[in-house]
Amino acid sequence: MDELTNLPVRREFHRRARRALRRGGQVLVFIDLDRFKAINDRWGYDIGDATLAVTARRIRAVLRGRGFAGRYGGDEFAAVITPQPHETIHQVLYRLVQAIAAPLELPSDRTQHGGPIDAMEVRTFFLGASLGAVDLTDVPRPDLAGTMIVANQLMVQAKGRGGGINLVTGQPHDERLSRPRGSRSQR
Numbered sequence: 775m776d777e778l779t780n781l782p783v784r785r786e787f788h789r790r791a792r793r794a795l796r797r798g799g800q801v802l803v804f805i806d807l808d809r810f811k812a813i814n815d816r817w818g819y820d821i822g823d824a825t826l827a828v829t830a831r832r833i834r835a836v837l838r839g840r841g842f843a844g845r846y847g848g849d850e851f852a853a854v855i856t857p858q859p860h861e862t863i864h865q866v867l868y869r870l871v872q873a874i875a876a877p878l879e880l881p882s883d884r885t886q887h888g889g890p891i892d893a894m895e896v897r898t899f900f901l902g903a904s905l906g907a908v909d910l911t912d913v914p915r916p917d918l919a920g921t922m923i924v925a926n927q928l929m930v931q932a933k934g935r936g937g938g939i940n941l942v943t944g945q946p947h948d949e950r951l952s953r954p955r956g957s958r959s960q961r
Contacts, residue, residue: 776845778823778826778827778830778845779826779827779829779830779845780827780830781830781833781834781843781844781845781851782842782844782845783844783845784844784845784846784847784852786844787842787843787844787845787846787852788918790842790844790854791844791852791854791918792918794841794842794854794856795854795910795916795918795921796916798910798911798916799856799910799911800841800854800855800856800910800911800916801854801855801856801857801863801866801907801908801909801910801911802852802853802854802855802907802908802910802916802918802921802922802925803852803853803854803855803867803870803905803906803907803908803925804846804850804851804852804905804906804907804922804925804926804928804929805833805843805850805851805852805853805870805874805903805904805905805929806849806850806903806904806905806929806933807825807829807849807850807874807901807902807903808901808902808903808904808933809900809901809902810822810825810826810849810901811849813825813899813901817897817899821880821897821899824878824880825878825880825899825901826845826849828878828880829851829874829878829901830843830845830851832873832874832876833851833853833870833873833874835873836866836869836870836873837853837855837866837870839858840855840856840857840858840866841853841854841855841856842854852922852925853870863907863909867905867907870903870905871902871903871905874901874902874903875900875901875902875903877898877899877900878898878899878900878901879896879897879898879899880896880897880899881895881896881897904929904930904932904933905928905929905932906924906925906926906927906928906929906930906931906932907925907928908921908924908925908928908951910951913951916951917951920951921951924951
């Protein structure tokens with residue numbers, strides 16, 4: 775478990791994701807925060823850490839009852855989502871992006887990273903998120919490693935479109951999404 779975000783780290787996320795994908799009907803999502811590096815560089819690691827912690831809480835709140843997330847590394851997260859019967863994956867993804875993009879109000883005691891210390895004040899920070907989502911609903915024997923590659927490529931496409939509130943979803947007919955028949959189960 776990641777101490778900062780209270781989310782599973784990559785290895786634990788993979789273990790849980792493999793188990794979930796065997797049940798079927800999931801969407802795997804790769805999430806990369808937009809503008810995080812600028813916040814971290816200007817305001818320092820404490821503000822960056824607080825930003826990641828708040829973002830993780832927001833992701834968990836949106837996914838409550840419909841999936842789980844993990845911290846993939848740095849400012850990247852991954853999630854496995856099973857939409858509720860009354861909603862579409864696009865609705866869930868949109869709520870996820872909205873939650874991440876909502877203004878963050880965090881205490882700051884510096885005018886800029888390494889600058890003079892002022893009285894403690896609250897500053898407002900703005901993030902966005904680029905998401906790549908792969909709908910595995912009709913994919914037989916989903917392969918986590920291949921699906922993560924495709925979801926990451928879709929996220930990069932979203933980021934290339936300007937970041938912020940961009941959703942790129944896909945259900946590509948790509949052999950990377952399925953394990954071949956007769957192959958051993960994923961580790």
